[in-house]
Amino acid sequence: MIRSYSDHAANERTFLAWLRTGVAVIAFGFLIDRFDLFVRTMAAAVSINPADRAQLEALSSHLGHGAGQGFVLVGIAFIIVATFRFVRTGYRLDDQKIHPPGMATELSLSVILAVLLLVATIPLVFPGLF
Template identity: 30%
Template sequence: MPEDGRRPIDLTQQYLANERTFLSWLRTSIALIGLGFVVARFGLFLREFQLVIQREAAATASTTTTNIVLPEHSFSSILGVMMIALGVGLIFYALKSYRDGNRQIESGVYVPKKSVVYTGAVLLAIFGGVTIVYLLIVSLP
């Protein structure tokens, strides 16, 4: 107990809240990495499906003169890799934010960082919009 008779301030709740925030960022990062992997693998599936259709078209080409040309699906692979990179970047950001938060709690001055939350939300919305447009283009005849 300090000499002036006051009890020390217990910062346990602030540290635990900072840790929960860190774990939330990690869960979000893992979800992004997993979704990016699925999107990238979907592109690989589409390319293999394209090869199967082209083989079948080549087998029946002796009876038919139509040549089927399917679009490339490498965009989904690029989008998936970008989502994985964003997830990995968020992990590093989460660690830095957690350490900065602990330092700020110790010093008694905590300032929340809102810009990264807004930036992350906007980037995810853009990724979602691009994915929707891509899927609509791919599904059109």
């Protein structure tokens, strides 16, 4: 039997939650990027009247493309950080020393994700800005 099995199982559940979050952030970034490409393609269609084309062009911006790529990169960072965190916590569970908790990585990733969400919503709130 593994010593402190419940702690190792909790570490693995936390790791899997981080992985799910990373994959979800990557999927959301991919969705934003592909939707922006779809809107640009629809705006370039020949059969659309000029008023509808202008409205579609207002929805599409380079900001959406950049935000999509940013979400993909942050999702990849989530997965990398989760892997390092899982391995480090596994070693610390087997160690007898008391280790201080660290939240710098989690806090910085949360701030980056919040900033990306704000950047992604700017075209929705202010459509004429870009």
